[in-house]
Amino acid sequence: MAKHQYDVIVIGSGPAGESAAMNAAKKGRKVAIVDRRADVGGNCTHQGTIPSKALRHAVDSLMKYNRNPMFRAISEPKVLDYQTMLRSANQVISKQVAMRARFYARNHVAMFHGDASFVDKNTLLLRDGEHANDILRAEHIVIATGSRPYRPPEVDFSHPRMLDSDTILTMTETPRRIVIYGAGVIGCEYASIFSGLGVKVDLVNPGARLLAFMDDEISDALSYHMRNHGVLIRHNETFKSVKGLDDHIELTLESGKVLKAEAFMWANGRTGNTDGLNLESIGLEANSRGQLVVDKEYRTSIDNIFAVGDVIGWPSLASAAYDQGRSAAGAIVNDFTATYFTDIPTGIYTIPEISSVGKNERELTEAKVPYEVGKAYFKDTARAQITGEDTGVLKILFHRDTLELLGIHCFGEQAAEILHIGQAIMEQKDGGNTLEYFVSHTFNYPTMAEAYRVAALNGLNRLED
Numbered sequence: 001m002a003k004h005q006y007d008v009i010v011i012g013s014g015p016a017g018e019s020a021a022m023n024a025a026k027k028g029r030k031v032a033i034v035d036r037r038a039d040v041g042g043n044c045t046h047q048g049t050i051p052s053k054a055l056r057h058a059v060d061s062l063m064k065y066n067r068n069p070m071f072r073a074i075s076e077p078k079v080l081d082y083q084t085m086l087r088s089a090n091q092v093i094s095k096q097v098a099m100r101a102r103f104y105a106r107n108h109v110a111m112f113h114g115d116a117s118f119v120d121k122n123t124l125l126l127r128d129g130e131h132a133n134d135i136l137r138a139e140h141i142v143i144a145t146g147s148r149p150y151r152p153p154e155v156d157f158s159h160p161r162m163l164d165s166d167t168i169l170t171m172t173e174t175p176r177r178i179v180i181y182g183a184g185v186i187g188c189e190y191a192s193i194f195s196g197l198g199v200k201v202d203l204v205n206p207g208a209r210l211l212a213f214m215d216d217e218i219s220d221a222l223s224y225h226m227r228n229h230g231v232l233i234r235h236n237e238t239f240k241s242v243k244g245l246d247d248h249i250e251l252t253l254e255s256g257k258v259l260k261a262e263a264f265m266w267a268n269g270r271t272g273n274t275d276g277l278n279l280e281s282i283g284l285e286a287n288s289r290g291q292l293v294v295d296k297e298y299r300t301s302i303d304n305i306f307a308v309g310d311v312i313g314w315p316s317l318a319s320a321a322y323d324q325g326r327s328a329a330g331a332i333v334n335d336f337t338a339t340y341f342t343d344i345p346t347g348i349y350t351i352p353e354i355s356s357v358g359k360n361e362r363e364l365t366e367a368k369v370p371y372e373v374g375k376a377y378f379k380d381t382a383r384a385q386i387t388g389e390d391t392g393v394l395k396i397l398f399h400r401d402t403l404e405l406l407g408i409h410c411f412g413e414q415a416a417e418i419l420h421i422g423q424a425i426m427e428q429k430d431g432g433n434t435l436e437y438f439v440s441h442t443f444n445y446p447t448m449a450e451a452y453r454v455a456a457l458n459g460l461n462r463l464e465d
């Protein structure tokens, strides 16, 4: 049994752990990172963000090829199978792992492969892996163990047709029909991926609308376009049971409906990875979803132990996890330049893509804020007409009196990128955050960014009506 001493040890090499380790190393600390997976990158790289975004990109490219009239002149529409798409996603994973492994090497961060659990508040024991039974000690420990799909006991996940967002990446055939239970971000993104592949999708939503936290108009547009792509959305349905048979599954809903398909995907909720950490030994307790509570420095109730990323719950995004990890390491070295993050944008990679930052119309109406709306439809921009990607809208919500930007909501090709222009202006201080920016600066033409000018003028005209 070897013993190792560090200033900072990070458990988990996803985005939260990686950025915590890098920032601590850059600030001169002796750092080690532990992951139970042999390759770095966390669930984000291996089972979450990266494979789902790579699959989505592959499907989206196929769809664009098939609907482009210019290509129709030279060849028939093409069909690809899920396995081919997965191979393309796996290539991206390999590139990500190689790049991230180089970060650790260049910054002299020691890497341990194994399952870490607490012995006391400064000591970890490793199980499994090449360092099994080694003891790691540090002044500060960062828990960045991420999350996994929540698995209700009523679903037999050992059946090869019963899948979740991890095991969907091991599916060996392209099903003719799939039932997805849960219409949160994961359910909607995978519904887009499978419908794009030509699979018949039943998307079962326990709620009344898709992605209820989004602006209603954007959520309605998503429902419309998903239906248009052949997704059968069933709102207000509750899971009763699911039966796995040799060649299909049967999902029974409380409403009495029985849905049959070749595959079933449970996409309803995630659980924080805290159960194997022996938290009892340090007097730390996770909530019923395995998540830890932290303060504004990402510190748990134990003064030398921090927690970041999915393991602390909201917003459970890779984007936020990077910032949280950097902040926690900052707090450890008394550098508070990065703070507690709350203004987090949303980028959802459905087909079409949706993205937002700030308040939506419902929230502003409830708060009795006098706002106005400026809109630009993609079909009215030159760039979208040239690319043929003319489905979408940019919507700017602003204060009627001060013209302050209150919310940006975008739907369509590259929405998650386009949004960041508005976000940058929204963050301006001392009166810099107003609609005026978009009408007093020249935008490259033809670009999708031009939609901001069109939407701003549309909004200003509305004030004069």
Ligand SMILES: Cc1cc2nc3c(=O)[nH]c(=O)nc-3n(C[C@H](O)[C@H](O)[C@H](O)COP(=O)(O)OP(=O)(O)OC[C@H]3O[C@@H](n4cnc5c(N)ncnc54)[C@H](O)[C@@H]3O)c2cc1C
Pocket: 011, 012, 013, 014, 015, 016, 017, 018, 034, 035, 036, 037, 041, 042, 043, 044, 045, 047, 048, 049, 050, 052, 053, 114, 115, 116, 117, 144, 145, 146, 147, 165, 186, 273, 276, 277, 308, 309, 310, 311, 316, 317, 318, 319, 320, 321, 347, 349
């Ligand atoms: C299908 C899907 C799509 C997503 N798409 C997006 C997206 O488009 N954009 C976005 O911003 N977010 C997205 N997310 C969310 C994003 O992936 C997560 O927010 C992110 O992975 C969280 O990062 P993390 O660092 O907290 O942990 P993770 O990425 O979960 O990594 C944690 C690591 O810790 C390791 N670990 C756990 N316990 C131990 C232990 N005891 N000892 C050693 N190692 C341990 C795990 O093996 C894992 O490698 C998606 C998630 C899913 C599931």
Ligand SMILES: NC(=O)c1ccc[n+]([C@@H]2O[C@H](COP(=O)([O-])OP(=O)(O)OC[C@H]3O[C@@H](n4cnc5c(N)ncnc54)[C@H](O)[C@@H]3O)[C@@H](O)[C@H]2O)c1
Pocket: 150, 182, 183, 184, 185, 186, 187, 189, 267, 268, 269, 270, 271, 272, 288, 289, 315, 316, 317, 346, 347, 348, 349
């Ligand atoms: N593009 C993106 O940003 C992106 C893409 C995919 C996933 N994600 C992240 O992954 C997560 C998506 O998870 P989801 O689609 O399953 O939706 P979700 O986390 O919103 O959960 C769906 C439902 O399950 C319930 N639930 C959640 N965790 C539970 C648990 N442990 N036990 C019992 N019930 C639970 C929730 O209350 C909710 O009603 C989100 O946190 C999201 O931020 C983000």
